[in-house]
Amino acid sequence: MTGRSQRERFAVIRKKNRRLMSIAILLALIGIPPVSAIDFLTGPAGPASFRILLLGLSESLLLAVIGSLRYLHPRSYTRYATGLFVAVLLTILLPQIPDIIVTDPSRFLLFAATFLGCVFFLNLNSLRTAVMLYATVLLVSIVPFLIYRPLPLTTVIPTLVGIALIGVVRQRHQDKNIETSLELRRRKIDLHRHTLLYEQAVAATEESEARYETVIDSMAEGVIVLSSDGVMIACNRSAAEILGMHPENIVGSQIADLNLRLCRENGEPFPADELPSTFVQKQVQPVNDVVVGIDVDNSQKKWLRVNARPLFRRGSSVPYAATVTFADITEYKAQADTIRHQAFHDTLTGLANRALLKETLDLELAHASREKSILAVLFLDLDGFKNVNDSLGHSIGDALLVEVARRLRHCLRRSDTLARAGGDEFIAVLPKINSPFDARSVADKVLAELEKPYAVGSDILSISASIGIAIFPDNGTDGDSLLRNADAAMYAVKKAGRRGIRFFGPEMNENARVRLGLLNNLRQAIQSDDLRLVFQPRLDLHTGRIDSAEALLRWNTKDGPVSPEVFIPLAEEGGLIHALGDGVLHKALSAQRQWSADSHDITVAVNLSPRQFAVPDLVERIEAATHRLGVSPERLEIEITEGVMIQNVESVRRTMYALKELGLTIALDDFGTGYSSLAYLKHFPIDILKIDRAFVCEIPENTQDVAILSAIIGVARALGIRTIAEGVETQEQADFMKQVGCDAIQGYWFARPLDSQSLLDFIHRHDVRAGRPTSSHIAF
Numbered sequence: 001m002t003g004r005s006q007r008e009r010f011a012v013i014r015k016k017n018r019r020l021m022s023i024a025i026l027l028a029l030i031g032i033p034p035v036s037a038i039d040f041l042t043g044p045a046g047p048a049s050f051r052i053l054l055l056g057l058s059e060s061l062l063l064a065v066i067g068s069l070r071y072l073h074p075r076s077y078t079r080y081a082t083g084l085f086v087a088v089l090l091t092i093l094l095p096q097i098p099d100i101i102v103t104d105p106s107r108f109l110l111f112a113a114t115f116l117g118c119v120f121f122l123n124l125n126s127l128r129t130a131v132m133l134y135a136t137v138l139l140v141s142i143v144p145f146l147i148y149r150p151l152p153l154t155t156v157i158p159t160l161v162g163i164a165l166i167g168v169v170r171q172r173h174q175d176k177n178i179e180t181s182l183e184l185r186r187r188k189i190d191l192h193r194h195t196l197l198y199e200q201a202v203a204a205t206e207e208s209e210a211r212y213e214t215v216i217d218s219m220a221e222g223v224i225v226l227s228s229d230g231v232m233i234a235c236n237r238s239a240a241e242i243l244g245m246h247p248e249n250i251v252g253s254q255i256a257d258l259n260l261r262l263c264r265e266n267g268e269p270f271p272a273d274e275l276p277s278t279f280v281q282k283q284v285q286p287v288n289d290v291v292v293g294i295d296v297d298n299s300q301k302k303w304l305r306v307n308a309r310p311l312f313r314r315g316s317s318v319p320y321a322a323t324v325t326f327a328d329i330t331e332y333k334a335q336a337d338t339i340r341h342q343a344f345h346d347t348l349t350g351l352a353n354r355a356l357l358k359e360t361l362d363l364e365l366a367h368a369s370r371e372k373s374i375l376a377v378l379f380l381d382l383d384g385f386k387n388v389n390d391s392l393g394h395s396i397g398d399a400l401l402v403e404v405a406r407r408l409r410h411c412l413r414r415s416d417t418l419a420r421a422g423g424d425e426f427i428a429v430l431p432k433i434n435s436p437f438d439a440r441s442v443a444d445k446v447l448a449e450l451e452k453p454y455a456v457g458s459d460i461l462s463i464s465a466s467i468g469i470a471i472f473p474d475n476g477t478d479g480d481s482l483l484r485n486a487d488a489a490m491y492a493v494k495k496a497g498r499r500g501i502r503f504f505g506p507e508m509n510e511n512a513r514v515r516l517g518l519l520n521n522l523r524q525a526i527q528s529d530d531l532r533l534v535f536q537p538r539l540d541l542h543t544g545r546i547d548s549a550e551a552l553l554r555w556n557t558k559d560g561p562v563s564p565e566v567f568i569p570l571a572e573e574g575g576l577i578h579a580l581g582d583g584v585l586h587k588a589l590s591a592q593r594q595w596s597a598d599s600h601d602i603t604v605a606v607n608l609s610p611r612q613f614a615v616p617d618l619v620e621r622i623e624a625a626t627h628r629l630g631v632s633p634e635r636l637e638i639e640i641t642e643g644v645m646i647q648n649v650e651s652v653r654r655t656m657y658a659l660k661e662l663g664l665t666i667a668l669d670d671f672g673t674g675y676s677s678l679a680y681l682k683h684f685p686i687d688i689l690k691i692d693r694a695f696v697c698e699i700p701e702n703t704q705d706v707a708i709l710s711a712i713i714g715v716a717r718a719l720g721i722r723t724i725a726e727g728v729e730t731q732e733q734a735d736f737m738k739q740v741g742c743d744a745i746q747g748y749w750f751a752r753p754l755d756s757q758s759l760l761d762f763i764h765r766h767d768v769r770a771g772r773p774t775s776s777h778i779a780f
Helices: 003-042 047-072 074-103 105-122 127-147 153-218 237-243 276-283 330-344 354-371 385-392 394-411 436-450 479-495 506-528 564-573 577-597 618-629 649-662 678-683 703-718 731-740 756-766
Strands: 222-227 232-235 287-297 300-312 319-328 374-383 417-422 425-433 454-456 459-461 464-472 500-503 532-540 546-557 560-562 603-607 636-640 665-671 688-691 722-726 744-746
Touching: 222 237, 237 319, 276 287, 276 300, 276 319, 300 330, 330 354, 354 374, 354 417, 354 425, 354 479, 374 436, 374 479, 385 394, 394 417, 394 425, 394 436, 394 454, 394 459, 425 436, 436 464, 436 500, 464 479, 479 500, 506 546, 506 564, 506 577, 532 577, 532 756, 546 564, 546 577, 546 744, 546 756, 560 564, 564 577, 577 603, 577 618, 577 636, 577 756, 603 665, 618 636, 618 649, 649 665, 688 703, 703 722, 703 731, 731 744
Parallel strands: 464 500, 546 603, 603 636, 636 665, 665 688, 688 722, 722 744
Antiparallel strands: 222 232, 222 319, 287 300, 300 319, 374 425, 374 464, 417 425, 454 459, 532 546, 532 744, 546 560
């Protein structure tokens, strides 16, 4: 039964009891005066009758007051009714006690029986049962009265008043019991509700804690909570796994107890008072992204990224604990270190690259300027390294560079910086030297060490070096100036014949300035198309016709012409060779198209440097150029040197065969001047062998050159390879070439380089007589 239904039931019972009590009071009010009057009229006259009359009047007055109070002021009646009825009862009973007990004991028994009946009656909650019981008591009271006429009627008065009094008392008592029961019930309900709320709160808290522990344990980051005295009071599973320990060994311990040997990112030990967990509680501020190293065991170091936050109780500004989160970044740091090493170091030799060199040099210059000390920069370039690469291949060249780097490190101090500037160039920074003579001593030591033989694979190699030296502060006060001046000193050594050491001098600035200005002018000339292409025709010694012409690049400046031997290496050094080569190819194909339009199907020969030939899309670019200009690929000849074929044999072979599939002719230029190998003629699809002018200029007088030329031409003929002799400048040389079976010649004896239109005119004049030369100096 709910609390509300019980309250409604008690309210109904109380209302019925009050209605019953009102009936009893009404009977008392109505019945007492008549009974008293009857008793007065029938009793003997005298003082007793007068006494009874006064008693009746007083009873009537009291009952009138009580009745008036009952209907005029119910609240006061409820509060004082018990006292008033007690007064009425005492007023009625006290005078009659002697008569009841002495004169007529039956009155006392009747009154006692009635009183007890009313007591039992008032304990009943059913209205019907109460009315029946009341009627029964009333009859029991009246029957003795009817039987015993001598019994005074005033005996009924105490009975009626007792009923009223007991009813009021019992009603108040029952009201209090009901209120108490309702209050107890309400408190019980509240207690039950509060118990449920408490149990729900406890369950929610336990669920929240379980969820919190699950979330914390599932985190990849380690989490540790430390108290204000440094004791670790909680940790998650990831923290234990990262630290390589059991959680029971962590909780309750201090960091010093774990013997982790903490260190900074630079390897220095981490002071205990600077640890993030300690710092965050002392400074009352968070710590973010601190890299800490720990020794998991003697052979392994882990790196952690640590964050820490202070924990506060509500309303407090003093932290009572700190939470520390950390992630294992060992693999990430290794990758970052590798990336940083690759970004600031040469991948081949492991030396510093230009970026790290610049950073280190600026730092050393700042120290030297502050300490008023001397610093030297050595710029070193290997002599003849290109020949090693061209003849033996890049793998041998790379192995040689690695050994050179090792020897250079051996010659320098730990405080010195060594960098590979690119290719075969190395730079050394020597801080805190006593005088420039110390730099010279180091350079001498380096030069002597580098000139010792190198065992690379099955080859024994020897190289030398050119070294330029710039001194701080005499030759510059910033890094760029010192590097530029040391470079200029090195080029001065190269220009003087290589293999040597030279300090920077003021006159070298002018040479460096000239070279830089020439490079800028070349870049502008390429952009504005100021370079001119000329063509040197070749004479077929079998037919006497001009069957091809070699494209040669010329550059005329306001200061005069610049030799290709000067600006071609400059273009390679300045990264302009590809743009230069594309322009030459376009102009050469345009000229060939002009010749074909004039009914002269002459092949045009274009030179490609090793750097141009190494371009991955070379075949596609040449095919696109011939298609765009409408030139048949059969009318294009590509001239390469031996250095191209030794870079990457398989890749070069694929490229050469792809060019052959297009229909191009491939010529091997300057044969005999490098590390010539007859294997090239066997393994590569070579159509033409060009004999260098060095073997032509002294024939027929030089018998050795005659023997070499005869052998080269004989081998080429046996392999089905066409031969062309360069630098033919005399009639005797032309006759000899025809005699030994050379296929074609080119040189000043036959024709100088001509522009495209002049070449057409020359061909026309030459072929006037049925395709035979008409010039007076041509005779066979």
